[in-house]
Amino acid sequence: MTFEFELTPRPPFRLDLTVWALRRQQGNRIDAWDGRRYARGVALGASVLRIAVEQGGVPAAPRLLVAVQGPEGRRDVAQELVSGLLRRALGLDIDLEGFYRFAASDAALAPLAARFRGMKPPRFPALFEALANAIACQQVSLASGIAMLGKLASALAPQTQCDAGVLAFPQPRAVLAAGPEFLRDLGWSRQKTDYLLAAAAAIENGALCDAQLAQTDDAQVLRLLSRLHGIKRWSAQYVALRGLGRLTVFPVDDVGAHKHLALWLGLPERLDAQSTQALMARWQPYAGMVYFHILLKRLKDAGHLDSQHACTGGA
Template sequence: MIKSAAPFRLDLTVWALRRRANNIVDRWDGKTYGRLLALDGQAVDVSVTQIGPPDDPELKIEAAYAGSLSLKPALVTIVEQMLGTGRNLSEFYVLASGDAQLAQLAARFRGLKPPRFPTLFEALVNGIACQQITLTLGILLLNKLASNYGMSVRKENTTLSAFPRPEDLAGLEPRDIRRLGLSNNKARAIIELARMMTDKCLVQEDLDALDDETVLARLCQLRGVGRWTAEYVMLRGLGRIHLFPGDDMGARRNLQLWLKLKEPMSYEDVRRILSRWEPYSGFLYFHLLLDRLMRDGIYDKK
């Protein structure tokens, strides 16, 4: 069992992480969150269930793997990062209480925590794969990467797939990934990234110590990474919840609909409008994502 900072709702947080019901990496059955993790060379099937109400939340973590080495400390760390359980968001709720529009949204999704991908590599590959296509198609491409190149196990007549590690992709050629449906540029970018991370040329801990502008500049030096992908990674991969990916057209539309604005917004418009809710612009991004999933009938309790 681990405690989460209250309030916490596993269902909301998992949906903000998985985004689509057909996501095979992040699984949700209405009660339990499941993910196959590649940890210390082992495929670990992790299940997380919430015990207790949002204001007194505990999480039950179960793990199945073949090895005898104890992975509990590492597992707890990863789960806490992915589900944001250590985030104290009391100041966000204070901010929301003084803003009628934000208060309504915050109340609707009370208990949401800002999720994170477990690795910088996964965040970057998600960002690259989902560029300039629909999120639904992006998730399908990521599913193919996982099922073809991630570690896997059989469970109840089903094959579970982990998201690929850098070492799973570093030895491939662009044509190997292109056959899954990714463009040549995306395939080259992903393989180059995998090789960089395998060679320790890009390390998350190095980025964690840097300010936003420096991280943005470094990420934009990578093949296939522009401002949108970099800000997306800084939010979903590095946990910088004050950042709203202003070039994300879907996120812009979500913001526009929520604010009932008639005219499309520029990147500068987004930053100006969101300044009133700093330093929680990125956390607002997740609220608006859930709002959109519900309006589109994608989110449900399963």
């Protein structure tokens, strides 16, 4: 099965910036980016589809060209799955006009919002993937956490038949079936293994799901997530923002965010959770957008965004 279709994001939209906000590191093997095309695998039943996305048009009038490859099956089912995944992961339907009006009135945020105009707040395609990312990145460098996730996907998620370099994220049942010894052999610590298996079990048995979390406010979302084994404040806030799209949430215990927030604001000392929380009151209800913008600033300063061949004409 091979087919193409188009999606129309709500403008303005830039695929390059949005994908970098999603993938965070060059070493991300699940969310692949070659400077022009975003690719990943997505599970469809027992098979895997390869999706590749390119942007056409300008940010003010964007079009996304989506190519899908996979085993023979119903195109309508595959297209619906892929469309839903991309709309969630790339924030295609999110209206940010309110954010841009808000940012324009803030002396610090205005130039950053203008520089990265068109970045939509990304979300992990599934709640389990968000939880796994949070667990992998607890108390280790981001590069180490993303490397662990790549090993997990390579070992447990079937590769697409169309491209051996494209991975899908493993399903909770596959992680549960692998068991603790297998995960530890992949380099997951005993503690992280326990946390990951607990998260997989909660998703698989229905104790935690998107529909349940969508029906409650941010504070209750954080409480529900924190009931999971190994999910404390940083992980819960990370999942709320990156997995559930709660843009009022900023992971206040994020050490990297402390450093880059202080650099952006020209503060003489590194921030901590309490001072970061106090700062975020200034940018509500868009604290999560600040998080994504300082991430892109870090990537820009490191030279990762300079070589992108994005379609950047227009406003």
